[in-house]
Amino acid sequence: MSRIEWVLRPVAYLSKDDQGTFPKGCRIMGSGGLNESSRNERCWYLMPTWVKEIATIDDKPRRAKGGGIVLKSTGEIVPSPWTVKITPMGIYIIKA
Incomplete structure (x- = not known):
């Protein structure tokens, strides 16, 4: 688990305390x-x-905007083979 927060003052957020830690x-x-x-x-x-x-x-x-991967050497955008299926029984992630 990670806790993600927006930092308003990154310098203050990353500053060491009085003991140098x-x-x-x-x-x-x-x-x-x-x-x-x-x-x-x-x-x-x-x-x-x-x-x-x-x-x-x-x-x-590299990750492409909107999903998938862009191969910068050719400019090709490759979509992810994974899709999300929502059914009354639950949410499934399956390989297409």
Whole structure:
């Protein structure tokens, strides 16, 4: 579970307290300083399995606005193979 909140003052939110430590429960994460090749590799590894099955790191897959994945190397937009079905028995996610 994660708690997501909008931060109004990020500098104050991430400031250390008087003892030089971050607030309890604070999570710090970053991935800056990567060159283009490393950014593409990181992005590919974080993609869903179905994307890694159809694309390589060199395809530069990225999430497309409106859903699916855009392969930046060709400009092709690949829709997700997963669909949501709502029935009286429940909500199901199935592979199309």
